[in-house]
Amino acid sequence: MDLITPEIGLFFWQTIVFLVLLFLMAKFAWKPILSSVKNREQSINDALASAENARKEMQNLQSDNEQLLKEARAERDAILREARELKEKVIADASDEAKVKADKIVADAKRSIELEKQSAMAELKNHVAELSVEIAEKIVRKELSGKNEQHQMIEKMIGDAKLN
Amino acid sequence: MTAHKSLVIRVYFTLALAILPLFTFAQEHNEEQTSVEEASEEFNATEMIMHHIGDSHEWHFFGADESSVTLPLPVILYTDNGLVTFMSSEFHHDATGNTVVEKDGMRFVNLHEDIYRLNAGAEAVEFDAEHHPVNASKPWDLSITKNVAAMFLTVILMILFFSVGLARHHKKNEHAPKGFNNVLETLVLFVRDEIAIPQIGQKKYMKFMPFLLTVFFFIWITNLMGLLPGAANVTGNIAVTVSLGLFTMLIMIFNGNKDFYKHTFWMPGIPTWVKPILAIVEGLGLLIKPAALMIRLFANITAGHIIILSLIGLIFILENAGIAGVSVPFALFITVLELLVAFLQAFIFTILSALFIGMAVEEHEHH
Numbered sequence: 001m002d003l004i005t006p007e008i009g010l011f012f013w014q015t016i017v018f019l020v021l022l023f024l025m026a027k028f029a030w031k032p033i034l035s036s037v038k039n040r041e042q043s044i045n046d047a048l049a050s051a052e053n054a055r056k057e058m059q060n061l062q063s064d065n066e067q068l069l070k071e072a073r074a075e076r077d078a079i080l081r082e083a084r085e086l087k088e089k090v091i092a093d094a095s096d097e098a099k100v101k102a103d104k105i106v107a108d109a110k111r112s113i114e115l116e117k118q119s120a121m122a123e124l125k126n127h128v129a130e131l132s133v134e135i136a137e138k139i140v141r142k143e144l145s146g147k148n149e150q151h152q153m154i155e156k157m158i159g160d161a162k163l164n
Numbered sequence: 165m166t167a168h169k170s171l172v173i174r175v176y177f178t179l180a181l182a183i184l185p186l187f188t189f190a191q192e193h194n195e196e197q198t199s200v201e202e203a204s205e206e207f208n209a210t211e212m213i214m215h216h217i218g219d220s221h222e223w224h225f226f227g228a229d230e231s232s233v234t235l236p237l238p239v240i241l242y243t244d245n246g247l248v249t250f251m252s253s254e255f256h257h258d259a260t261g262n263t264v265v266e267k268d269g270m271r272f273v274n275l276h277e278d279i280y281r282l283n284a285g286a287e288a289v290e291f292d293a294e295h296h297p298v299n300a301s302k303p304w305d306l307s308i309t310k311n312v313a314a315m316f317l318t319v320i321l322m323i324l325f326f327s328v329g330l331a332r333h334h335k336k337n338e339h340a341p342k343g344f345n346n347v348l349e350t351l352v353l354f355v356r357d358e359i360a361i362p363q364i365g366q367k368k369y370m371k372f373m374p375f376l377l378t379v380f381f382f383i384w385i386t387n388l389m390g391l392l393p394g395a396a397n398v399t400g401n402i403a404v405t406v407s408l409g410l411f412t413m414l415i416m417i418f419n420g421n422k423d424f425y426k427h428t429f430w431m432p433g434i435p436t437w438v439k440p441i442l443a444i445v446e447g448l449g450l451l452i453k454p455a456a457l458m459i460r461l462f463a464n465i466t467a468g469h470i471i472i473l474s475l476i477g478l479i480f481i482l483e484n485a486g487i488a489g490v491s492v493p494f495a496l497f498i499t500v501l502e503l504l505v506a507f508l509q510a511f512i513f514t515i516l517s518a519l520f521i522g523m524a525v526e527e528h529e530h531h
Binding site: 002003004005006007008009010011012013014015017018020021022024025026028029030031032033034036037039040043 | 214218219304306307308309311312315322326330331334335338339356373374375377378382401403404407410411
C-alpha cells in the first residue's frame with residue numbers, strides 16, 4: 001500500500017528540514033528564550049527570598065522596638081516611683097525640720113520671755129523698793145516734823161516693841 | 165436533580181440510537197458504491213481520499229485540470245545520469261502517466277504521484293495486467309513535494325514565531341512578554357515543566373530541551389496547518405513520522421548510559437537463564453518504542469483526515485445534497501475534535517520521547 005510505504009524523498013527532506021530546524025531553533029530561539037526565562041525565574045526567586053528576609057528583619061525590628069518600648073516603660077515607671085518616693089521623703093524631712101525649728105523658736109521665745117519677765121520683775125521690785133523707801137522717807141519726814149509727833153512715834157514704836 | 169440528569173442521558177441515548185442506523189447505512193453504501201465504481205469514471209471515494217491524504221508534486225487548491233489553481237513545485241530526480249530538475253507544471257496536472265516530460269534526453273511520467281523514467285527508446289508508458297508500468301523505472305525522487313513545501317511553511321512559521329518573535333523579546337529584556345509572545349512562552353514553559361522535567365529530571369533535561377521543543381512545535385503547527393482546507397497531510401505521512409521516530413530512537417540510543425544498557429541487555433537481579441530472553445525483548449523494545457510513536461502519530465492524523473473526507477464524500481457517493489445537512493455538521497465536529505487531536509498528538513509524541521530519553525539517561529540506584 002502506498003499509504004504505509006515511506007517515500008525516500010519525503011523522508012530525506014523531513015530529516016534535512018528537521019535537522020536544520022533543530023539547529024536554527026536551538027541556536028536562535030530556544031537558547032535565548034530558555035536562558036532568559038531561567039534568569040527571570042532566578043530573579044523572581046531572589047526577589048521572593050529577599051522579600052522574605054525583609055519581612056523577617058521587619059519582624060525582628062518590631063520585636064526589638066517592642067522590647068525597647070517595654071524597657072522604656074519600665075524605666076519610666078521606676079523613675080516615677082523614685083521621684084514619688086523622693087518627693088515624699090523631701091516633704092517628710094522638710095516638715096520634720098520645720099517642726100524642730102518651730103519648736104526651737106518657740107522654746108527660744110519662751111526662754112527670752114521668761115528672762116524678760118524676770119528682769120522686768122527685778123526692775124519692778126527695785127522700783128517698788130525705791131518708791132517704798134521714798135514714800136517711807138516722806139511719811140517719816142512728815143510724821144516727825146513736831147516734837148509731839150516724834151514722841152508719839154517713839155512711844156508707839158516702844159509699844160509695838162513691847163507687844164513683840 | 166437526578167431525575168433531570170437521567171432524562172438528559174435518555175435523550176442522548178435516543179439521539180445516538182437514531183443516528184446509529186444512519187452510520188451503518190452510509191457505510192454499506194460507501195463500500196458498495198466504491199466497489200461498483202472502482203473501474204468507472206464516476207466518483208471514487210477511495211481514490212479521492214487517498215489523493216487528499218497522499219503527497220503530490222503540485223500544490224492543488226481548487227478547480228480541475230487546466231483551469232485549476234495550483235502551485236507548481238520543483239521536481240528533483242536523481243537518475244543514473246545525474247540530477248534532473250523541472251517544475252511539476254510540465255506534467256499539466258496529469259498523474260495518470262499520459263503526459264511525457266522530456267529532460268536531458270530522458271522521458272518522465274507522473275503515475276499516481278510516482279515519477280517514472282521511461283526506458284530508453286520508449287515513447288509512452290505501458291502497463292501490465294495489474295496496472296504496473298513495464299517499461300519504466302523509478303529514479304530517486306527528491307522533489308519538493310506538497311508535503312515538503314508545507315514543512316518549509318512550518319519552518320518559516322516557527323522561525324517567525326520563536327526566533328523573530330519571542331527570542332528577540334527575550335534578548336531585549338527579561339520581563340514576561342505580552343500578547344502572542346506570552347502565549348508562546350507559556351507553551352515553551354509547558355513543554356519544560358510538564359514534559360521535560362517530570363520525565364527526564366532536573367539534572368539532565370536541559371540537554372534535550374531543544375529537541376523536545378522543536379519536535380513538539382513542529383508536530384503541533386504542522387498538524388494545525390494540515391487542518392486548513394487545501395493543506396498538506398504532512399504528519400499523517402509515514403515517511404515524516406518515520407523520520408521523527410528515528411530522531412527519538414537515535415537520541416535514546418546515543419544518550420543511553422551504562423546502567424540503561426545493562427538493564428536492557430543483562431538485567432540484574434533475575435536468574436541467568438532468563439537474561440538472554442529478556443535481552444531480546446528489551447532489545448526489540450528499543451526499536452518498538454519509537455516505532456509505536458511513529459505509527460501513533462501517522463495513524464491518528466491520517467484517520468482524522470479520512471473521517472472528514474469520508475463524511476464529505478458521502479454527499480457525492482449518495483449523490484444527494486441533503487446528506488450535507490448531516491455530514492457537514494459531523495465533519496465540522498470531527499474537525500473541532502481534530503484541533504484537539506493536533507495538540508494531543510504533539511503532546512503525546514513529545515512526552516513519550518521525553519519518557520524514553522528519561523529512561524535511557526536515568527541514574528539507577530545500585531541495589
